[in-house]
Amino acid sequence: MADITLTPGFRRTVEQTWGDTGRAWLAGLPGLAAGLMADWELSPAGPLPLSMNWVGRVRRADGTPAVLKLGVPESGHLADEATALECFAGRAAITVLARDDARGALLLEEARPGTPATSLTPRDDAAATSVLIEVIARLHRPAPDGVALPELSGRIRSFRGHLRRFPGDDPLPRHLVERAAGLFEELCATATGRVVLHGDLHHDNVLAAEREPWLAIDPHGVVGDPGYEVGAMLYNPDPHAPGDAVLDAAEARIEQLADGLGMPRERVVAWGFVQAVLSEVWSCEGDGMVSGRPLRLAHRLLPLLP
Missing domain, CATH: 3.30.200.20 (Phosphorylase Kinase; domain 1)
Known part of the structure; x- marks a missing residue:
């Protein structure tokens, strides 16, 4: 047993x-x-x-x-x-x-040895980002007709629910949530493709393996714009840890992601901002508390939005 x-x-x-x-x-x-x-x-x-x-x-x-x-x-x-x-x-x-x-x-x-890509970030963050880019490129394929997965666009409900529940700036600045909600709808409406997304791709969800060098685990499973995939890795790994070394690497990661995935830089920034705010919205759904680092990332990316 x-x-x-x-x-x-x-x-x-x-x-x-x-x-x-x-x-x-x-x-x-x-x-x-x-x-x-x-x-x-x-x-x-x-x-x-x-x-x-x-x-x-x-x-x-x-x-x-x-x-x-x-x-x-x-x-x-x-x-x-x-x-x-x-x-x-x-x-x-x-x-x-x-x-x-x-x-x-x-x-x-089981992915063996199972060492997460997190292990690369302290000594070579660019190498870790390259691993994630390679995984994205191999994962993404057009969504099959009738696939039994939720649509990415449905996550707008989380933004709307937060705005109804919290009329002011506590626990999240309302203007950030409103901006992220509007931008989310714009990005979904201008999707460059419709693929099966992992939906939570970051360093701890990509493990070293034998069958292939790196294998993704724990997908959320959602269908929508390929750009959504880049957001979670901008505030990971370990978004609850103190310190902002990860955020200091965000702009370099954005440039590398844009180049490696052939995606406009402004779209990487936009999805990064949207996902950072959405992460905090989800954190608030339970006890009304924010986790911290995604919110700080959103503040950093706000001036970079088109």
Whole structure:
């Protein structure tokens, strides 16, 4: 049976995000994990860090390593993740070995050694950015007709919901949210393509591997403008850490992304600003608190907007 020891932080995140549904899911997690281990003929092989979902290393019946990932089924997050990974078909991303949407379960390829691209940033930020550019170039393909993924344009609801909930400048300056919302709609309306997006591509979600040099993990799975992909990496890695070394590298990253992806610099800046504000809007959805660095990035990028 899998070791499903849960950290207090993980429990708190699940309960704050999904309320009673999350608490019920946590209570049933031991039985759920045991059932899947039996059904998929898995044996436990070690823990992994927990965030929004439960994950653990496992071995399949033939001895090959894999990762078991479990999430609240009602959220639909893991179903979107699986669909996106299936669209990527192993190009610069891990593969789906099995899925059970009703039980909110995925069996995934394990990227080994699994060192994140974060490891490159302290000594060579440009090298880390090059890795992310290469991954984007391999991931992006036109979205298949009828693909069961949400449209990027639907994320305007997060901006509108924030503006309704918070009429003033607390917890976020209202003018920034209004500017980001308007710019988001403009960028979606002028999309240069319609691709399956990872949706949360940054240094900690790109791991060193053997099958390919680097593989993406944990996609949100969304369909829309290719430029959206660049935003998250401008305030990562570790957006909650103190210090602004990452922000000091933002302009160099913007230039490298624009050149490496053949994208107008002003569009990279615009998507970076929009995603920074959207990240803070999402942070506010729970407890009304901002995380900090994305907001500081938005302030830095505001004067650079066209």
